Amino acid sequence: MIVAATLLGGAASVFAAAALSLTVLAGLVRQLVSLSAGLLLATSILHVIPEAFESGADLHALAWTLLIGVIAFFLLEKLEVLRHSHHHEGDGHAHHDGHDREEAGPGGAMILVGDSIHNFADGVLIAAAFMVDLKLGWLTTLAIAAHEIPQEIGDFIVLLNAGYTRKRALLFNVLSGLAAVIGGVAGYFVLAESAALLPYVLVLAAASFIYVALADLVPDLHRHSRHRGEWKVQFALMMVGVAIVALLTTQLHVH
Structure with a gap:
């Protein structure tokens, strides 16, 4: 199940992104x-942090792990180890001509390296969630896949604008996505030998989710609210995401 989930959260999201029509991409x-x-x-x-705190691990240590995790993700993004991209030229965003070509850099290598590291880490987080509870594993996979699809769309278009053919861009993105499977398998074997690490990996997963949502996704939504009432649609869809998790947490929580 870990392999299937990491394929869904990694390689499958690449195919989903590549299959989307450019005419509907921006919306x-x-x-x-x-x-x-x-x-x-x-x-x-609602789910990952409570699971970690109910594990019996030291609460202060978990809180410090959460804080350090958020700060670490900030540093990783500043160092361009982690990259998030949700735009493309022609989407109405205020980028100058050739912006995506500049973003991709020489051959788009940095995007692919950053994505591979990010996907590997996602695989470890998915493995940790499955080792705590199968339902938590699938919920974590859902959250990761939902974020990966718009990110992969942005990266796919950046690579195309950098001169990659569709076939090459798809191939390299799929290979990058497979890093999630490697991370999932590696995470399973490492955490199986060190079960005490599980709550801390879960807290790091929560730190990753919170950082990406508040430092990347929400500012992106603020910047690109071009129409006066668009925030209502954004808020409604955000609440749909919350409602999905709340419903699954209420119905499937095992404690």
Whole structure:
């Protein structure tokens, strides 16, 4: 199940992103970003953090892990180890011509390296969630996949604008997505030998979700509210994400 879930959260999201029509891309990305923000926040706060805190691990140590995790993700993004991209040229965002070509850099290598590291980490987080509870594993996979699709859309378009053919962009993105499977398998074997680490990995997962939602997705939604009433749609979709997690948490929680 860990392999299946990491394939869904990694490689499958690449195919989903590549299959989308450019004519509906801009609107769909905004909708997915709103939905995934709600899913990530609700999954981390309503499910992942409670599971970690109910494990019996030291609460102060878990709280410090959460704080350090958020700060670490800030540093990783500043160092461009982690990258998030939800735009493309022609989407109405205020980018100058050739912006995506500049963002991709030489051959788009940095995007692919950053995505691979990010996907590997996602795989470890998915493995940790499954080792605590199968339902938590699938809920975590859902939250990650919802975020990965708009991110992969942005990266796919950036690579196309950097000169990659559709076939090459798809191939390299799929290979990057498979890093999630490697992370999932590696995470399973490491955590199986060190079960005491599970609550701390879960808290790091929550830190990742919270950071991505508040530092990346929500500001993106603020910047790109071009129409006066668009915030209502964004808010509604965010609440749909929260409602999905709340419903699943209420119905499936085992404690």
